[in-house]
Amino acid sequence: MNFLSVGISKRLLKLVIVVFTALIIGLGLLTSPAQADTVGDEFDYAVLGNVKIKGDPIGGVRILVEGPSYKAETVTADDGSWLIGVPTKDTYSVTLDQETLPAGIAVLEGGASQDVELGLSDRVVKNFFIGQGERNEVSFVDQFIARLIYGINFGLMLGLASVGLSLVFGTTGLSNFAHGEMVTVGAVAALILGVVLEVPIWVAIPGAVLISAGFGWSMDAGLWKPLRKKGLGIVQLMIVSIGLSLTLRYIIQFFIGGGTQQLPGFDSPKINLFGSVALSLNDLYSMGISIVAIVGFALWLIKTNTGKATRAISDNPDLAAASGIDVDKVVRLVWILSAALAGLSGVLWAYFRPGIKWDMGTQILLLIFAAVTLGGLGTAFGALVGALIVGILVETSSLFIPSDLKYVGALVVLIGVLLFRPQGLMGRKQRVG
Amino acid sequence: MDWGTILNNTLAGLLTPTTIAFALAALGLAMHFGFAGLLNFGIAGFMAIGAYGYAISVLTFGFPWWGGMIVGIIGSILFAILLGVPTLRLRGDYLAIVTIAAAEIVRLLFLTTAFTDVTGSADGLFGYNSAGGFTSANPFPPGTYGFGPWTYNSETLWVLVFGLALLAVCVWFLWALMRSPWGRVIKGIREDEEAVKALGKNVFAYKLQALIIGGIFGGMGGIVYAAFANVSPGVYVTSITFFIWTSLLLGGAATVFGPVIGAAIFWVLQAFLSNILPELALAGILPVSGTQAATLRFVLVGIGLMLLVIYRPQGIFGDKRELTFVK
C-alpha cells in the first residue's frame, strides 16, 4: 500500500530537491544544457530548470516565463530540462502549467507561479517542489469522492479494531487502554510469520489472527478475570490497562526496535479507478477482507447462540446473568474475538500506513475510542458505524484543514459525543453524570 | 560494572529540574484526582500550555520572562475552564477519555505545521530563556555548586532553586486549602456529590476551582521543565501523563507530600534503571543489547504501575480508607 501522506513526501522531496538543485547549479552553469528544450537562444540571459519527481524526469511539462515586455514558453524535454532565454536582467515570473503534469502530481510549495531575479549571474535556475498531491484545478467533488472512498477504506479497518473494544466495554465495563497494543500485536505477528519465518503471506495473515486470538485469551485468563474476581473497581481496572499498555508497547519495542518495518508486498502501485480516485491492489484486498470479516462477525452476533448471549450481556448484564447465561464463558470468548479482529486490523493497518512500528496501535487508539463512543459504548454495530464515520471524517477533513490536523476532527467528535449524546448513535441511554 | 557512577547518577535523579517539574505536575494531579476525585488524564496538556505560553510570549510577543510565565499560567487557567465547564458532570471513566482527547488536540495543535511560525511545530522552541531574560536574572555567579552527586552549574542551580521555590509555595497552598473548610467540601464531593448538594453547596463551582488549581500546578510544571530544557511537542505525549500518574499513585494520591516524594522516587528509579540496565547488558549478565536494555526501563514502569494499582493503590503515604476509587 502506497498511500503516502503529503507531509512525508514533502520532507523527502525537500531533501531530494536540495541535492538536485545543488547539482544542477553546479553542473548547469558549467555545461550548456545541450538537451534542454530551449527557447530564446538569441538572448544573453536565461532562466532554466528541471522538472523531476523523486529523481524521475517529467517531459512535456509546459513552462511560461513572463517579464516586463517579454513573454515566452517552452515544454520540458524527456530528461525534464527546460531553458528560456530572456532579454534583460529583470524579475520574471515563472509559471508551471499544472495541467501538463501527470495525474496526481502537483506543485506543493510556493505556488505554480513564482518569481526569479537575474542578479549577479547570466542565468538563474528555478525548480518547483512537486510531488503527489491534489491540485486546485481538480474539482472539489472529485477530491471529495476520492477522500470519501479512502475514508471508507480506513473506516473499515478501524471498524475491525473498534468492535472488540466496544464489546469488552459492554460485557465487563472496562475501558481498555491497552487495546491499541492488540492491534500492534497482530501486525508484529504477521511480520514474524511473513518476513522472519518467510511463510507465504496468505498463510501468515490468518496465522497472525490466530496468534492475536491466543493473545486475547491469555489477557483474560491471566489478568482480567483474576482481577474481576478480586473485585477491583472500574477505575482501578482502567489504570491497570494503562500500565499494561505501557508494558506491552515497550516489550514490542524491545523486540522489534524503534524503526519501521514492512510486510511483503506493501509497495503495491496505485491504480487510477475513476475521477481522482486511485487505489492500490492492497487497498482493494484490505477493503474486501474487512467486509468479509465484518459480515462474518455480524452473522455470528445475530445468528449463533453465543453471539446472541454476547449482545444480551453487553446490553444488560444483570438481566443476562439472571437468565442463566454463563457470563464468564462469554466474556472469555469476547476477549478472544476482540483480539482476533484487532489483530486482523493491525495487519491491514500495517499495509495502510504502510509500515509496522512499535507504537502503531497507540497512534490510532484515540480514533478507535472516538469510533466506539460515537457508535455507542457497548454496541457492536454502533462501533462499526462509528468507525466508518470517523474514517470518512478524518480523510475528508484534510480538504478543509491542514492534513497534519486531520485526527483533531475525530477527537473533537469524541468529546462532543460524550458531552451531548454520551450513549452515542446506537447505545442505550444510561446515566452518564 | 561501575557502581560508583551508577550510584552517583542514581542519587542525582533525586534533585533535578525535571524531578521538580514532575513533582509540580503530580501535585496538580493530586488536587484533581487525589482530593477531588476527577479523573484527569490530560495533565500533559496543562504542562504543554504552561510551557508554550511562556516560550511563545517571550519569543513572539517580546514579554519578559516573568510575564511569559504568567501568561503560561493564565493559559492553564483558561484551559481548565474550557475543559471543565462542559465536562465536569461526566462520569469518571468518560472524563478520562475526554481529558486524554483534549490533551492530544492541544499537542497536535502545537505540532502542526500550520502554526509553525509561532510554535516551531515539530522542532519546538528554544532560546526563550535568554531572550526573556530568565538566564540573566540568575543571582548565582558562574561556577559549580553542590557536592557529591548533586553538583550543578550556576544555570541549572538557578532553575532548580526557582523550581523548588515554586514547589514549596504550591505545596503550602495545597496543604492550607485541604485543611480548610473548602477542603472538607472537596473531600465530600469526591465521595458523594449528591449528599453535598443536598447540604446547599454549589458542587460544580468547587470542582471547577479544583480543576483550575490543579491546572495551575500542572502549568507551572511545564514552565519549570521549559526553563530547564526546551519546548517541543514530543515531550507532551500521553506517556508523560501516565508517568505522572505513576508518580502520584506511588507517593499516595490523596496526600500533599505523596506526589512530591513519588516524583522523586520515580526519577531516582529511572536514573537507576537507565544506568544499570545498559551496564548489565554490556557485562553480559542480561542477554540483551544496549538499546534493548534502555527499553526495558519503560517495561518495568508499566509493570510497576499495574502492581501498584492492584496491590497498593494508596501508595507509600496514602490511607486506604480515604480512597474512593478502590473498592
Place this chain on the structure above:
Amino acid sequence: MLVIDHVKKSFGGLTAVDVEHLEIPKNAITALIGPNGAGKTTLFNLLTGFDTPDTGAWDFLGTSLSGVPSYKVAQLGQVRTFQLTKALSLLTVLDNMKLGAKNQVGESIFRALFPGSWRKQDAEIGVKALELLKRFKLDSKQADFAASLSGGQRKLLEMARALMTDPVLVMLDEPMAGVNPALTQSLLGHVLDLKKDGMTVLFVEHDMHMVRHIADWVVVMAEGKVVAEGPPESVMNEQAVIDAYLGAHQDTDLGVVTGRISIIDEEKNK
C-alpha cells in the same frame, strides 16, 4: 409552605408523576405515602431539585423553585435526606456535621487560605455540631470515620447533619427504611422534636400505621396522582385509599401487634 401546581414527569412512555395541586402545611408533619411505584420518590426528587419535571411549577415560601438546582434549593431552607444513607464515610463524624453548616467563610477558596478568617467561625460550628451530636447520642463518635458507624447510627448522623443547615423544611426520604425497631422509636422522637422546634417536615413512608402515629397530615399517592389527603384518621377510612393501598390489612394495626403503639402515644402526649 410548599405549593405544587400541575407537575408532570414521564420516563419514556410512563407517567411517573401527575399532580394537579398539592400544598404542604407549615409547621406540621406531613407524610407522603403510597404503594411502590406510586411516584413518591420521583415527586420528592422533583421538589428537592434533584430531578426536573416536564411541566409544572412549585413555590417554596412564595419563591418559585422550578428550574432551581438542588443545591440552591437547599440554601433556601430546604434540606433532604436520602433513602440510601449518604453519610460521608471518608470524613469523620464531626467533619460530616461541620460540612452541613451554612455560610461558612472558610469554604470560599480565597479565604480558605487564611485560617485567621475562618477559625473562629469553625469553632462555633464545632460547638453547635457537638450539641446536635449529643442530642442524637453520637457525640462519643465525633472523631471516628463515619465508615465505622453502624447503619442506624449513620441514619442518625444524616439527620443530625441535615439539622446543621438550620432548615425550615426537612424532607426525609423513607427515614425508617432498614431500621431496627429500637432505633425507629428514637427516630420518630427526633422527628417530633423537629416540629417542636418550629420546622416543617415532609416524609415519604411505607408503613401506614407508623405514619398514623406522628403525622398531622397525610397525602396518599397512587400511579403518580394524589388520590387522597387529610388527617391520618380520615384518610385511612377513605375508599380510594383502601382500594389503592390498604387492602386486606386495613383493620390490622401492625403497631399494636409489635407493641410500639403505646410508646408512640406517650411521646405524642408529652
